[in-house]
Amino acid sequence: MKSRVFVISLGLALLAAPSLLRAAASLNVVATTEDLASIAREVGGDRVKVEALSRGYQDPHFVEAKPSFILKLQRADLLVVVGRELEIGWLPPLITQSRNARIQPGSGGYLDASQNVRILDVPTGPITRAMGDVHPSGNPHYWLDPNNGRLVAQAIKAKLTELDRANAAYYDQRYADFDRRLAEGEKRWDASMAPYKNAKIVTYHRSWPNFVQRFGLQVIGYVEPRPGIPPSPAHTLELIAEMKRQQIKIICVEPYFDLKTPTSVGQATGAQVVVLSPSVGGVKEAGDYIQLFDYNLRLLVTACKETGARPS
Numbered sequence: 001m002k003s004r005v006f007v008i009s010l011g012l013a014l015l016a017a018p019s020l021l022r023a024a025a026s027l028n029v030v031a032t033t034e035d036l037a038s039i040a041r042e043v044g045g046d047r048v049k050v051e052a053l054s055r056g057y058q059d060p061h062f063v064e065a066k067p068s069f070i071l072k073l074q075r076a077d078l079l080v081v082v083g084r085e086l087e088i089g090w091l092p093p094l095i096t097q098s099r100n101a102r103i104q105p106g107s108g109g110y111l112d113a114s115q116n117v118r119i120l121d122v123p124t125g126p127i128t129r130a131m132g133d134v135h136p137s138g139n140p141h142y143w144l145d146p147n148n149g150r151l152v153a154q155a156i157k158a159k160l161t162e163l164d165r166a167n168a169a170y171y172d173q174r175y176a177d178f179d180r181r182l183a184e185g186e187k188r189w190d191a192s193m194a195p196y197k198n199a200k201i202v203t204y205h206r207s208w209p210n211f212v213q214r215f216g217l218q219v220i221g222y223v224e225p226r227p228g229i230p231p232s233p234a235h236t237l238e239l240i241a242e243m244k245r246q247q248i249k250i251i252c253v254e255p256y257f258d259l260k261t262p263t264s265v266g267q268a269t270g271a272q273v274v275v276l277s278p279s280v281g282g283v284k285e286a287g288d289y290i291q292l293f294d295y296n297l298r299l300l301v302t303a304c305k306e307t308g309a310r311p312s
């Protein structure tokens with residue numbers, strides 16, 4: 001009885017206070033990847049509705065555009081992109097076709113998340129086709145350093161506050177909570193990697209420069225001969241020789257690449273093939289941005305332990 005009275009009076013209070021309802025109204029946020037979507041959810045909480053275009057198990061350079069993407073973009077108040085030309089092969093025509101003035105590049109509802117983060121591999125000389133699929137404005141896989149995730153969260157907080165001043169204090173508080181949990185995660189991840197400082201690995205694509213720099217690993221070679229170019233027999237033989245010479249026992253592969261070449265390299269060198277998740281949603285266990293690091297570092301630490309990797 002008491003609870004019914006409470007429900008009725010709460011309903012009346014809501015009717016009498018439209019500002020309360022307005023505070024709960026949500027901005028539509030669309031992010032190109034699940035990593036950015038996860039960070040936007042952390043900051044936006046229940047005041048935003050967040051959708052990602054690509055899935056974490058897809059190669060973010062080559063996403064197949066679906067009609068549903070345009071519908072999402074038409075409704076968006078804010079579009080968050082990775083930038084650094086990661087999405088150049090699929091996103092620009094979709095933004096145009098959405099005819100949503102709010103999210104066109106340069107508009108208030110367009111956020112390039114790479115603007116204030118630490119970018120690595122910025123080419124210094126001229127870029128030629130022979131170099132492969134090199135990103136002229138630097139390596140776009142920057143979200144794999146948790147501090148860059150923190151900087152992205154700050155940029156999203158500033159943007160949400162600009163678009164929705166009424167909820168500024170809420171976004172501040174949500175950001176502070178994310179920042180605290182991320183810092184706890186960083187302590188946990190650093191401690192787990194400490195026994196394997198500077199361990200050497202091979203990766204398939206150049207997805208991990210920010211990650212390895214942050215966690216003190218060294219990449220000595222790639223399964224791809226050049227970025228975006230599939231493995232070739234000549235390069236694979238060179239890689240095997242180099243791995244034997246340096247006794248490299250770990251090959252990290254993104255989930256969207258064929259395991260055939262990594263597996264045969266592993267057989268030739270005795271190295272373990274570890275499928276890491278470069279994005280939230282790449283595997284079920286990497287359900288959000290913090291879990292992404294928990295998952296990858298757990299796999300790497302296990303691989304280091306099993307292959308006897310030592311600090312060098």
Ligand SMILES: [Zn+2]
Pocket residue numbers: 061140141205206207
């Ligand atoms: Zn790439």
